[in-house]
Amino acid sequence: MMNQLKARMIVDKSFRIAEVDNRIYGSFIEHLGRAVYGGIYEPGHDTADEHGFRSDVKELIRELNVPIIRYPGGNFVSGYNWEDGVGPVEERPTRLELAWRTIETNEVGTNEFAAWAKDVGSEVMMAVNLGSRGIDAARNLLEYCNHPKGSYWSDLRRKHGYEQPHNFKTWCLGNEMDGPWQIGHKTAEEYGRLALETAKAMRLMDPSIELVSCGSSSSAMATFPEWEAVTLDHTYDAVDYVSLHTYYGNRDGDSANYLARGMDMDYFIQTVRSTCDYIKSKKRSKKTMYLSFDEWNVWYHSNNADQKIEPWSFAPPQLEDVYNFEDALLVGSMLVTFLRHADRVKMACLAQLVNVIAPIMTENNGRAWKQTIFYPYLHASKYGRGVSLQPIVDSPKYDAKDFTDVLYLDSAVVYNEADDEVTIFAVNRSLDTAMDLDCDVRSFEGYQLAEHLVLEHDDLKAVNTAEEEKVKPHNRGQSECKDGKVTARLPKASWNVIRLKKA
Structure with a gap:
C-alpha cells in the first residue's frame, strides 16, 4: 500500500470545452412505485399543500435546483393514454398499468405535474407514447399543452382550468423503443420512420419545440450502436438530441472496478457522438446532433430485494435502492463525466428523483430524507454552472x-x-x-x-x-x-x- x-x-x-447547459442537472419522475403517489404527492400528509403535494419533498427538490424533469416515463409512457390524466379528477379512469403491473388512478396527470414542476422551479421534459400509440396522440397532446387557444385541445385545457399554455419546450419521442420489454417495441427501421413522421407533425404545430430521438436503452444492447445509426438516418434532420440511458451496480462487491465505471460512461458517450457524426457526414449536414443522457444512476440494490409486489396493487414500493457511500462516489464520477463532455451532452436526468432509485426518500405519512447520492448531485447543480x-x-x-x-x-x-x-x-x-x-x-x-x-x-x-x-x-x-x-x-x-x- x-x-x-x-x-x-x-x-x-483559455482551455474551454463549452458552456455547461444547466439541464445536465435534470431528473426524472415516472408513474412507478412511490415516485408520484407517496413521493411527491400525498394529500393526507402533514405537509401537503392545497393540491396534495408534499411540501417537505418540494423543499428538498428546490435545494437541488433541478432545472428540468422528465415525465411521465419511462416504460410507463409506452402504454399511457394521456387523456386519462386530464379533466375532473373524479371522472378519470383507473387503469391496469402494464409496464409495472400496478393500478394507476390517474389522480396526478399532465396539468397537475406541470403546476408542481413550476412550483419547484423546474421545466418539464415531456414524453409522448410511441409504443401503443403514435402520431395523432402526440400532436394532440402537444396542442393541449402548448397551443394558446381557439382549437379543440387547447380549449379543452382551458376548460380544465388551465387558461395559459404550459409551453413545454422539450419532448421525448417515446422511450427505450429498442427494448423487447417495451410495450410497442420496434425495430430500428420501424422506430426511425415513426419518430420522423411524429416529429414532422409536432413541428408543424409548434416549430419552437426541441425533440429527443430514442437511442439505445444501454450500451450493452446487442443492437448498439447500429440502432443509433439506423434511427438517426431517418430522424437526423427532424430532431435535436438522441437519448442515452445507463445504470451501474456493484453486484460482485469489487469496489475498485465499480468506481471505474465512469470510464464506461465516457466510452458510451464517445461512441454515440461518433455515430452521430458519421450520420452527419453521410448526410453532408452542417447540423450537430446533441446528446440527452435522460436516464442515469446507480441501480442494483433493489434488484435483489426479497419483497414481492402483488400484481395490480396501488403505488407499491418498487426499485427503492438504499444507496451507500461508494454509490455517491460513482454518482460524482458520472457527473464529472458529463462536465467533460459539455460540448455534446446538453441534458441529463438522474433517474429518478423521489423513492424510485432516488436521492430523496420518504415514508408514507412520515419523514423525508437525503440519500448519500443527494450530495454530489447537489454540489454539481449548485457549483457546476458556467464554462466547463x-x-x-x-x-x-x-x-x-x-x-x-x-x-x-x-x-x-x-x-x-x-x-x-x-x-x-x-x-x-x-x-x-x-x-x-x-x-x-x-x-x-x-x-x-x-x-x-x-x-x-x-x-x-x-x-x-x-x-x-x-x-x-x-x-x-x-x-x-x-x-x-x-x-x-x-x-x-x-x-x-x-x-x-x-x-
Whole structure:
C-alpha cells in the first residue's frame, strides 16, 4: 500500500470545452412505485399543500435546483393514454398499468405535474407514447399543452382550468423503443420512420419545440450502436438530441472496478457522438446532433430485494435502492463525466428523483430524507454552472477487472465568469490512500480559496436513513491557494469540491 498518491493538474481559463447547459442537472419522475403517489404527492400528509403535494419533498427538490424533469416515463409512457390524466379528477379512469403491473388512478396527470414542476422551479421534459400509440396522440397532446387557444385541445385545457399554455419546450419521442420489454417495441427501421413522421407533425404545430430521438436503452444492447445509426438516418434532420440511458451496480462487491465505471460512461458517450457524426457526414449536414443522457444512476440494490409486489396493487414500493457511500462516489464520477463532455451532452436526468432509485426518500405519512447520492448531485447543480474547462491531469493509475489505466483522480473544472468563481470537482478513487493534489491556476490571478467541501466515510457501505444521516459533507477540506497554485489533500475514497473565488 502506498503512503501517498500525488497528482498534478493545470487549469487555464483559455482551455474551454463549452458552456455547461444547466439541464445536465435534470431528473426524472415516472408513474412507478412511490415516485408520484407517496413521493411527491400525498394529500393526507402533514405537509401537503392545497393540491396534495408534499411540501417537505418540494423543499428538498428546490435545494437541488433541478432545472428540468422528465415525465411521465419511462416504460410507463409506452402504454399511457394521456387523456386519462386530464379533466375532473373524479371522472378519470383507473387503469391496469402494464409496464409495472400496478393500478394507476390517474389522480396526478399532465396539468397537475406541470403546476408542481413550476412550483419547484423546474421545466418539464415531456414524453409522448410511441409504443401503443403514435402520431395523432402526440400532436394532440402537444396542442393541449402548448397551443394558446381557439382549437379543440387547447380549449379543452382551458376548460380544465388551465387558461395559459404550459409551453413545454422539450419532448421525448417515446422511450427505450429498442427494448423487447417495451410495450410497442420496434425495430430500428420501424422506430426511425415513426419518430420522423411524429416529429414532422409536432413541428408543424409548434416549430419552437426541441425533440429527443430514442437511442439505445444501454450500451450493452446487442443492437448498439447500429440502432443509433439506423434511427438517426431517418430522424437526423427532424430532431435535436438522441437519448442515452445507463445504470451501474456493484453486484460482485469489487469496489475498485465499480468506481471505474465512469470510464464506461465516457466510452458510451464517445461512441454515440461518433455515430452521430458519421450520420452527419453521410448526410453532408452542417447540423450537430446533441446528446440527452435522460436516464442515469446507480441501480442494483433493489434488484435483489426479497419483497414481492402483488400484481395490480396501488403505488407499491418498487426499485427503492438504499444507496451507500461508494454509490455517491460513482454518482460524482458520472457527473464529472458529463462536465467533460459539455460540448455534446446538453441534458441529463438522474433517474429518478423521489423513492424510485432516488436521492430523496420518504415514508408514507412520515419523514423525508437525503440519500448519500443527494450530495454530489447537489454540489454539481449548485457549483457546476458556467464554462466547463479542460484540465490537464497527471495522475497515478490502476488496473481493475474491466478497465485498464484508471486514473485515481477523476476530475472536472467549471469556471463561472459571472460570479468570478472556479470549482474543481475531484474524486479520489483510491480505496486506501489519500492523494496530494497540486493544481496550477495561474491564469486566475487574484483568486483565493473559498471552500473545500468533502464527502468521505470510513465505511464504503454506510447509508443514510430517516433516523441518521451518516454520510454528509463537511467543509474542513485541507487546501490552500497561494501564488497561483492550489495544494490539496484528497482523503481516500472521497468526493471533493474545491471552490476558488476572486478576492
